[in-house]
Amino acid sequence: MLKVPEHQVAGHKAKDGVMGPLVDDTGRFYKPLQNDDRGSRELSFYSSLSSHSHPSIPLPFFPAFHGTKVVEASDGSGPHPHLVLEDLLRGYAKPSVMDVKIGSRTWHLGDSEDYIAKCLAKDRESSTIPLAFRISGVKDALSAWEPPRKSLQSLSADGALFILRKFVSSNASDPDCAFASEVYAAVLERLLELKAWFEVQTLYHFYSCSLLLLYDKGDGKRKVLVKLVDFAHVVPGNGAIDHNFLGGLSSFIKFLKDILAQPTIHQ
Amino acid sequence: MLKVPEHQVAGHKAKDGVMGPLVDDTGRFYKPLQNDDRGSRELSFYSSLSSHSHPSIPLPFFPAFHGTKVVEASDGSGPHPHLVLEDLLRGYAKPSVMDVKIGSRTWHLGDSEDYIAKCLAKDRESSTIPLAFRISGVKDALSAWEPPRKSLQSLSADGALFILRKFVSSNASDPDCAFASEVYAAVLERLLELKAWFEVQTLYHFYSCSLLLLYDKGDGKRKVLVKLVDFAHVVPGNGAIDHNFLGGLSSFIKFLKDILAQPTIHQ
Known part of the structure; x- marks a missing residue:
C-alpha cells in the first residue's frame, strides 16, 4: 500500500493534484520519473552508480536504488513510472x-x-x-x-x-x-x-x-x-x-x- | 628611471598609447590606478592589508605595497597616480x-x-x-x-x-x-x-x-x-x-x- 511520506521537506509534495513521491511499508520510496531530460538524467545517474565498478565512489552517500516501477501516481492520473529508492526516513520516531x-x-x-x-x-x-x-x-x-x-x-x-x-x-x-x-x-x-x-x-x-x-x-x-x-x-x-x-x-x-x-x- | 616591464603576461601593456605598468631599477612596480571603482577598490584592499592587524592573513601571498605615487604615465598623457608595489620579477634571469x-x-x-x-x-x-x-x-x-x-x-x-x-x-x-x-x-x-x-x-x-x-x-x-x-x-x-x-x-x-x-x- 503506497502512501504520501509524512516528513518531506523539499520538492513537489503529493497533494492538491500534484504528482509527488510515495512510500510503502517495506522501506521503499517511489519518486515519479519526470517526463523530460530530468527524469532520464536522474535514472541514468542511478543506473551508472549501481553498475559502476569505480571503486572511488562513496556509495553510502547515495540512497539505495531498486530500479524503476510503474505504480499509480499520487495525483490520480493513473499508472506512471517511478524510481524505486530507499526510504531514508524509515525507522525514525521523531x-x-x-x-x-x-x-x-x-x-x-x-x-x-x-x-x-x-x-x-x-x-x-x-x-x-x-x-x-x-x-x-x-x-x-x-x-x-x-x-x-x-x-x-x-x-x-x-x-x-x-x-x-x-x-x-x-x-x-x-x-x-x-x-x-x-x-x-x-x-x-x-x-x-x-x-x-x-x-x-x-x-x-x-x-x-x-x-x-x-x-x-x-x-x-x-x-x-x-x-x-x-x-x-x-x-x-x-x-x-x-x-x-x-x-x-x-x-x-x-x-x-x-x-x-x-x-x-x-x- | 621608469621603464616598461619586460615579462608582463596579463593585463594592459604599456605600449601603443595604452597606459600600463612600469618598473624602476630599485625593485618597484608602478601600476596605474584606474579612475573608476576598480582603482579605489584595489587601493583600499592594499591599504586594508597593510593596516590590518588580522593575524590570519597570509601576507607573503600578496605583493608588498608601498603606497601610491604620481608619476608620468607610460602613454605620455602626463602625471597619473600609480600603486607602488613590489616588482615580483626582479632578480629573475630567465x-x-x-x-x-x-x-x-x-x-x-x-x-x-x-x-x-x-x-x-x-x-x-x-x-x-x-x-x-x-x-x-x-x-x-x-x-x-x-x-x-x-x-x-x-x-x-x-x-x-x-x-x-x-x-x-x-x-x-x-x-x-x-x-x-x-x-x-x-x-x-x-x-x-x-x-x-x-x-x-x-x-x-x-x-x-x-x-x-x-x-x-x-x-x-x-x-x-x-x-x-x-x-x-x-x-x-x-x-x-x-x-x-x-x-x-x-x-x-x-x-x-x-x-x-x-x-x-x-x-
Whole structure:
C-alpha cells in the first residue's frame, strides 16, 4: 500500500493534484520519473552508480536504488513510472530533517538559455550566490517546527547560522544547540569524507543536488544520516573536479565548524 | 628611471598609447590606478592589508605595497597616480611566468547589470565556468614561448593540462615536464597553504583575481614564487567563505597533482 511520506521537506509534495513521491511499508520510496531530460538524467545517474565498478565512489552517500516501477501516481492520473529508492526516513520516531541545495550555480552550460536565465535569477535572489548553498526545507517532527520554504531560500549568513543552530536545539525561540556537538560532529565527519572525494573526483558534476541531513529527535539513538539526493542535473565532469559543489560544501562545512566551536551564543 | 616591464603576461601593456605598468631599477612596480571603482577598490584592499592587524592573513601571498605615487604615465598623457608595489620579477634571469585567473564567476552581486552580462558572457565562453580558472597569460623567457592570450582562455581540461605541462618542460613540442617535480611540488605546497586559509577566511571575496606562478628557468636556483595579484574586484565576505575562489583553487590544484603523479606521458 503506497502512501504520501509524512516528513518531506523539499520538492513537489503529493497533494492538491500534484504528482509527488510515495512510500510503502517495506522501506521503499517511489519518486515519479519526470517526463523530460530530468527524469532520464536522474535514472541514468542511478543506473551508472549501481553498475559502476569505480571503486572511488562513496556509495553510502547515495540512497539505495531498486530500479524503476510503474505504480499509480499520487495525483490520480493513473499508472506512471517511478524510481524505486530507499526510504531514508524509515525507522525514525521523531525525524529532524533538512534539505540543503549545494552550489553557487544551479545550471550548467548544456542547459537551455531559458532554463539558465530562470536559474540565474533564482540563484541571485537566494543565498545560492552569496553562500553557495540554499536551505530548501527543514522540519522538526518533535516540535512541528517547519519554517516556510520561501523564507529559507534567501537567508543571509547570520540567518543561515540561526536556522542551523535551531535545527540542533531542544527549544524553539532562543536556540540552545543542545544536540549540536552530538549531531554536527557526526555530520561534519561525514561531510569531510565527502569533501575529500569532491577534491579529486572528475566523474560527475552535481548541479541542483541537495544534501539531506537527518537525525532522530526522539528518546532513542540520534541516528545521524547524511545523504545526497536529487540527481536530475548531474552531468559528466569532463576532466575537472566539481568545483561548484565543492565550494558550496566547503562553505556549509564552515558554518557547522563555527557552531561546533561556539555552540551557545551569549548576547 | 621608469621603464616598461619586460615579462608582463596579463593585463594592459604599456605600449601603443595604452597606459600600463612600469618598473624602476630599485625593485618597484608602478601600476596605474584606474579612475573608476576598480582603482579605489584595489587601493583600499592594499591599504586594508597593510593596516590590518588580522593575524590570519597570509601576507607573503600578496605583493608588498608601498603606497601610491604620481608619476608620468607610460602613454605620455602626463602625471597619473600609480600603486607602488613590489616588482615580483626582479632578480629573475630567465623568468617563466603564468597568470591564472581563479574562480568560476568573475562578477559579484554588487556589480552593474552591464558588467555582469559582459563577465558572464566571457565566463561562459572561456574555461572559467568549466574549469573554474582561466589562464590569462604565460611566458617563458628562455625559449620565448608565449602563446597568444586568446588561445589560452577557452582551454578544455586536456588543453589546460598540456599548457601546464609545457610550463615546466625543457623542450617546446612534446612536453617532458623536466621541472615538474621541482617547480610544482613547491607551488603545490604554497597552494595548499593558501587553500587552508580560503577554507576559513570570511574577510574578503576575490573576484577576477589571479594567481601568479613564477620560477627561474636560468642556470641558477628555481626561486619558485606564488602570489596573488589584481584586487580591483575584492569585496567583503559578509560571513561566508570565498567559495568561488576556493573552488577554482581546488580545481587548479587537482591539475598540478595529476601532473606530479604522472610527470611524463607515454602515448
